[in-house]
Amino acid sequence: MIFRDIGMATASLAGSLETKLAAVRNAGFSQVMIAAADVVSHPGGTAAGVRAVRASGLEVTGVEALRDFEGLERQLHAYKVDVAKAMLGICADLGGRLLLVEASTSKHASADPAAIARDLGKLAVLAVPLGIRVAYKGQPWSRTARDFRQAADIVLRANVPNLGVAVDAFDVLASGVPLDDLDILDPDQTFLVQVSDYMWQEVRSAEEQAVTATHFRVFPGEGAHSEALSEFIARLDTNGYVGNYSFDVYNDDFLQMPPEVVAVRARRAAVWLAETVLRRALPVPNVARLRALRG
Amino acid sequence: MTHATDREAIPEPQNPLGVDGIEFIEFATSRPQALGGVLETFGFRPIARHRSREVELYRQGTMNIVVNAQPADVPRTVMPTERPVISAFAVRVRDAQYAYRRAIELGAWEIPVRAQAMEINVPAIHGVGESLIYFVDRYDEFSIYDVDFRAIPTVDPHPPAVAGMHFFGIVQYVGPDRTADWTEFYSQLMGFTPLPRQVRFGIMPSGLLLESPCRKFFLQLIEPDESARFAAMDEHLQRVGLGTPDVTAAVASLERRGVEFLATDRVHSSERGALTKPLLGGMMFELVKSTPPGAGER
Numbered sequence: 001m002i003f004r005d006i007g008m009a010t011a012s013l014a015g016s017l018e019t020k021l022a023a024v025r026n027a028g029f030s031q032v033m034i035a036a037a038d039v040v041s042h043p044g045g046t047a048a049g050v051r052a053v054r055a056s057g058l059e060v061t062g063v064e065a066l067r068d069f070e071g072l073e074r075q076l077h078a079y080k081v082d083v084a085k086a087m088l089g090i091c092a093d094l095g096g097r098l099l100l101v102e103a104s105t106s107k108h109a110s111a112d113p114a115a116i117a118r119d120l121g122k123l124a125v126l127a128v129p130l131g132i133r134v135a136y137k138g139q140p141w142s143r144t145a146r147d148f149r150q151a152a153d154i155v156l157r158a159n160v161p162n163l164g165v166a167v168d169a170f171d172v173l174a175s176g177v178p179l180d181d182l183d184i185l186d187p188d189q190t191f192l193v194q195v196s197d198y199m200w201q202e203v204r205s206a207e208e209q210a211v212t213a214t215h216f217r218v219f220p221g222e223g224a225h226s227e228a229l230s231e232f233i234a235r236l237d238t239n240g241y242v243g244n245y246s247f248d249v250y251n252d253d254f255l256q257m258p259p260e261v262v263a264v265r266a267r268r269a270a271v272w273l274a275e276t277v278l279r280r281a282l283p284v285p286n287v288a289r290l291r292a293l294r295g
Numbered sequence: 296m297t298h299a300t301d302r303e304a305i306p307e308p309q310n311p312l313g314v315d316g317i318e319f320i321e322f323a324t325s326r327p328q329a330l331g332g333v334l335e336t337f338g339f340r341p342i343a344r345h346r347s348r349e350v351e352l353y354r355q356g357t358m359n360i361v362v363n364a365q366p367a368d369v370p371r372t373v374m375p376t377e378r379p380v381i382s383a384f385a386v387r388v389r390d391a392q393y394a395y396r397r398a399i400e401l402g403a404w405e406i407p408v409r410a411q412a413m414e415i416n417v418p419a420i421h422g423v424g425e426s427l428i429y430f431v432d433r434y435d436e437f438s439i440y441d442v443d444f445r446a447i448p449t450v451d452p453h454p455p456a457v458a459g460m461h462f463f464g465i466v467q468y469v470g471p472d473r474t475a476d477w478t479e480f481y482s483q484l485m486g487f488t489p490l491p492r493q494v495r496f497g498i499m500p501s502g503l504l505l506e507s508p509c510r511k512f513f514l515q516l517i518e519p520d521e522s523a524r525f526a527a528m529d530e531h532l533q534r535v536g537l538g539t540p541d542v543t544a545a546v547a548s549l550e551r552r553g554v555e556f557l558a559t560d561r562v563h564s565s566e567r568g569a570l571t572k573p574l575l576g577g578m579m580f581e582l583v584k585s586t587p588p589g590a591g592e593r
Contacts, residue, residue, distance in 0.1 A: 085404070121483075125402025128480045129421050131470055131528050160483075161475035 003274040005244050007031035007061040008266045010038045012249045013259040017042055017049055020259055021056035027263035029270070031059040033246045034094060036087055039063075050093045061246050062098030062135065062192060063091040069101055070119040071109030071144050077119070084123055092130040098191060099127060100135050100166055103142035103151060116144050117158040124163035135166035135191035140175050141210050147177050152185055164191035168248055169232050170213055173225050174203045179235050187240035194248035195233065195273070197223025217249045219269035221276075230277045237278055245273065310486050310508035312397065313389025317462045317512050318431040318439075319352075319359035320535055323373040323382035326575070327351060327364040330379045333574050334360060336553045337537075338457035343444035352444055356456025357587070358537075359440075369406055373425045378576035381532035383419070384465060385429035386485065386507075391418055394430040398484045420484075423467055423477070424531040457552075458545035461587040463496070463538030464504075464513030470528035474503050474516045481505050481514060497536065497568030497583035534578070538585030542566050545582055 008029050013020040017038045024032045034053060042049030053060065066087050069080045084099075091099050101123065110116070124134045136155055138145035145151040148167045155165050165185060171177070196217040201224050203209045220229050233245070247266055254262045324330045331341060331351065339353035339360055349364040363382060367374045373382035388394040395418035399405050403420035406427060417439055422428040433439055446452060469477050481487035486508035494504060502517035513536070519526065539545040546556055546564045555572045556564050563569075569582040 122400075122402040125480060125483055126404065128402075128476045129404065129423060131473065131530065161479050 003270040004030045006270045007033055007246050009033035011035040012254055013262055014255045015259045017052050023259035023263040025058055027267040031061045033061040034063050036063050036090055039090055053094050060094045060096035061244050062100055063096050064100040066101045068104045068106040070104050070116045088127055088130055088132055091132050098133050098135055102137050103139050103145035105142050109143050111143050117154050120163055121158040121160045124160040133162045133191050135164055137166035140171055141206055147171055149181055164189040166192040168194040169229055170196050173228050174209050179231055182235045190241050194246050195220050196249045197225050197229055199223050214250050215252050217251050219249055219265050221269050221272040233277045312394040314485055314507055314509045315387040318385040318387045318434050319361050321361040321363055321383035322379045323363045323375040324379035325375040326377050327362045329575055330362050340454040342450050342452050343440055343446045345443055346445055352440055355454050357461050371425055379578045383427040385431045387434050388430050388432055391430040391432040401483050403484055426532050458539045458548050460537045460539045462512055463536040463583045463585050465535055466515045466533045468533045469516050469518055469530050471518055474518055477516050498565055534581055536581045536583050538583050540586050542568055542582050542584045
């Protein structure tokens with residue numbers, strides 16, 4: 001399959017976990033980003049949710065999302081460490097190798113980069129025995145990292161091998177971060193790229209951006225920024241990124257549509273991405289092997 | 296005057312925990328007598344039994360091996376099976392509670408305190424796979440075994456070591472591209488440092504060697520070779536390395552005792568080291584030329 005590096009997210013789809021997984025698989029995808037809520041809210045319990053994912057045969061791109069983790073103190077920190085451990089446990093049970101962490105929006109969070117780096121470093125150490133990598137993603141409305149540049153700074157500061165950056169195309173397109181800034185990313189410390197588009201030409205305020213991000217995203221190629229999105233992905237590809245692409249599409253309309261219909265749209269987007277933008281002519285056998293080829 | 300650390304990187308103390316060697320290595324097996332028989336061929340002697348659990352202590356020289364046949368009652372710990380597996384190692388530290396709290400602070404997973412896998416009252420964290428890492432600070436005047444174990448009568452509690460054997464290290468198998476992650480884990484939590492790739496001991500040269508901050512033992516991280524890169528990730532403590540100042544003499548005395556060593560074109564005994572044939576379904580020991588810690592330079 002030419003788009004085996006591209007996956008959907010269960011958060012884009014309506015329905016039960018099994019319905020979502022079937023829609024993803026039937027649309028031809030081989031991997032899926034799992035929202036932890038989809039697993040733990042399974043009517044048969046978490047174990048049944050885990051079994052459903054395992055039985056789907058889909059590879060787990062990762063688990064999303066640990067939120068408001070970093071920069072907290074004392075009992076708030078201890079509480080979030082417990083949350084993190086529970087999510088790491090779910091991720092390991094699913095056979096996932098990546099936990100997505102979204103930069104904190106908590107007003108209790110310190111904005112001190114040293115404290116943030118220390119907390120994320122601790123999270124990464126927690127993830128080591130479970131074989132999980134931690135991908136830290138900036139958010140425009142975050143207090144700790146507003147975009148991938150700040151996230152990359154924190155990751156560099158923490159300097160733990162299994163802590164890397166997740167880049168969300170939406171944040172780049174909507175915030176107007178220059179594409180040249182993607183060059184600062186170390187491809188080996190970039191663990192995930194999330195892609196989506198949206199319909200408006202322009203996002204005027206941070207509030208509008210937050211609303212757009214969480215309600216009005218569409219699949220790549222469906223929105224108003226196909227060209228910018230192509231350039232974004234081409235740049236990452238040129239820079240040597242060989243990891244996964246995940247459709248990070250949150251759209252209230254999609255949650256009122258049959259999941260298989262949404263999955264077909266995602267498939268169209270994946271074909272567009274793989275054939276028009278990535279032109280990865282051959283299936284990617286394995287990241288390590290590609291790295292070796294790159295020398 | 297500016298703060299010293301503004302100008303240059305002042306390294307943290309190399310051994311913040313006061314790590315001082317391995318106190319014991321634990322094997323889990325549902326056939327403790329079979330493993331005990333094997334250990335005795337290596338010169339270990341059973342010296343004590345746990346007061347309430349199916350756990351035995353074997354010893355020779357400075358080495359303690361705990362054989363645990365008790366079914367696991369803590370999640371993510373080894374359930375004993377016929378094939379013995381290394382289920383834990385215990386690190387000697389200056390202050391076990393401090394070492395434990397510091398490790399938790401830095402991101403280790405704690406073991407529920409009331410349910411220590413061995414019921415030895417020492418703190419432990421999760422290690423690789425289902426294994427545990429204990430922190431032990433009572434190893435001088437009195438020991439952890441005094442409390443939880445009952446000595447086997449008429450047995451010499453300090454049997455001498457065969458051919459000066461001592462714990463040299465543990466080989467840990469890690470997943471593809473996982474060496475850096477585990478190096479970080481051991482260096483953060485316990486102050487291990489990776490050795491340059493050209494530094495080698497013994498006859499099994501794969502992987503990366505991590506040296507303990509006390510320089511008394513090593514962890515060797517080995518990734519799967521190319522052909523196995525796509526297999527499911529399996530990470531575990533694979534074998535124990537026994538140091539001896541004279542490998543040839545050690546091999547000779549162990550062979551007399553019934554231990555068999557691999558003798559193939561690629562792997563065979565030499566003065567640098569030796570590897571036993573797989574025992575009891577896959578367990579192995581490795582001999583490595585090494586002077587016991589405390590007996591001069593290695």
